[in-house]
Amino acid sequence: xxxxxxxxxxxxxxxxxxxxxxxxxxxxxxxxxxxxxxxxxxxxxxxxxxxxxxxxxxxxxxxxxxxxxxxxxxxxxxxxxxxxxxxxxxxxxxxxxxxxxxxxxxxxxxxxxxxxxxxxxxxxxxxxx
Amino acid sequence: xxxxxxxxxxxxxxxxxxxxxxxxxxxxxxxxxxxxxxxxxxxxxxxxxxxxxxxxxxxxxxxxxxxxxxxxxxxxxxxxxxxxxxxxxxxxxxxxxxxxxxxxxxxxxxxxxxxxxxxxxxxxxxxxxxxxxxxxxxxxxxxxxxxxxxxxxxxxxxxxxxxxxxxxxxxxxxxxxxxxxxxxxxxxxxxxxxx
Numbered sequence: 001x002x003x004x005x006x007x008x009x010x011x012x013x014x015x016x017x018x019x020x021x022x023x024x025x026x027x028x029x030x031x032x033x034x035x036x037x038x039x040x041x042x043x044x045x046x047x048x049x050x051x052x053x054x055x056x057x058x059x060x061x062x063x064x065x066x067x068x069x070x071x072x073x074x075x076x077x078x079x080x081x082x083x084x085x086x087x088x089x090x091x092x093x094x095x096x097x098x099x100x101x102x103x104x105x106x107x108x109x110x111x112x113x114x115x116x117x118x119x120x121x122x123x124x125x126x127x128x129x
Numbered sequence: 130x131x132x133x134x135x136x137x138x139x140x141x142x143x144x145x146x147x148x149x150x151x152x153x154x155x156x157x158x159x160x161x162x163x164x165x166x167x168x169x170x171x172x173x174x175x176x177x178x179x180x181x182x183x184x185x186x187x188x189x190x191x192x193x194x195x196x197x198x199x200x201x202x203x204x205x206x207x208x209x210x211x212x213x214x215x216x217x218x219x220x221x222x223x224x225x226x227x228x229x230x231x232x233x234x235x236x237x238x239x240x241x242x243x244x245x246x247x248x249x250x251x252x253x254x255x256x257x258x259x260x261x262x263x264x265x266x267x268x269x270x271x272x273x274x275x276x277x278x279x280x281x282x283x284x285x286x287x288x289x290x291x292x293x294x295x296x297x298x299x300x301x302x303x304x305x306x307x308x309x310x311x312x313x314x315x316x317x318x319x320x321x322x323x324x
Contacts, residue, residue, distance in 0.1 A: 039205025041172060045165060048209065049202050071293055072207035075244065079201055079210035 004110040005032035005058035007066045013037035027111040034058035051080035063091040063116030067103040097123035136185035142319040144178035157308035161295035166308040173204035194220030214244045231266040251291035254309035257281040271321040278314040
């Protein structure tokens with residue numbers, strides 16, 4: 001699929017899955033989508049390994065936009081991006097946006113064939129400058 | 130150059146101090162954060178200890194990178210990438226300039242600051258790591274370096290958190306020791322006890 005992919009990373013798998021459900025309701029299967037949540041033991045937190053796997057599931061040659069909830073999700077997502085193959089790392093961005101609204105807005109933009117930069121900008125309009 | 134035996138002792142000392150203080154770190158984190166710092170650190174350093182033989186068989190720089198990667202993959206909170214970056218950068222720097230420990234430590238702490246988009250004085254682990262890096266550069270004794278670390282932890286009590294979950298509390302973060310600063314000092318003390 002050529003549309004930009006969306007990855008949702010939350011400390012809670014329930015939040016991540018719920019946000020993904022809301023994205024699917026909006027864009028169906030037009031956008032590659034993956035989510036992850038929880039630390040490596042399954043408690044609240046995030047896992048670099050799970051984030052890397054989610055990026056792989058949502059992979060698009062036009063790039064992947066990651067939406068995160070709180071600090072650790074952002075730091076772990078940035079770390080995950082750096083650990084990707086360099087050819088892929090340049091096509092993945094972590095958006096500065098609220099996770100639920102950002103994911104829905106970004107996916108809606110992506111479903112129309114927008115570029116990664118356009119998808120990120122749309123999500124980030126939700127955050128105060 | 131740190132020997133294989135020292136590396137193994139180092140891994141054991143780091144994981145032992147984290148395990149012994151996990152409940153304390155969690156209590157500190159419960160006061161001003163999300164209360165998972167002790168459990169996260171223990172998961173990470175237990176995972177490192179589980180591979181102590183394989184890691185300590187590697188050359189010093191590669192062993193440090195392996196510790197960093199393990200922490201990144203297993204901690205599950207922001208402290209994973211932060212401490213992971215510390216060890217990964219130490220390994221990278223010692224590959225380029227073997228035996229220049231003060232310079233490697235300084236660059237590693239700078240890398241942690243970049244990873245966390247933070248700086249000294251924001252009530253984080255950097256409030257300990259920067260004074261320790263300075264003490265190492267000044268060629269202070271191990272006892273002095275450990276004292277610097279513990280004094281630096283105490284100094285976080287009166288600071289307001291600017292980064293991390295504690296920053297959500299604003300002024301209410303004042304009056305509590307920062308859990309990341311405390312875990313940093315524990316790691317510094319463990320290292321000083323071995324090397």
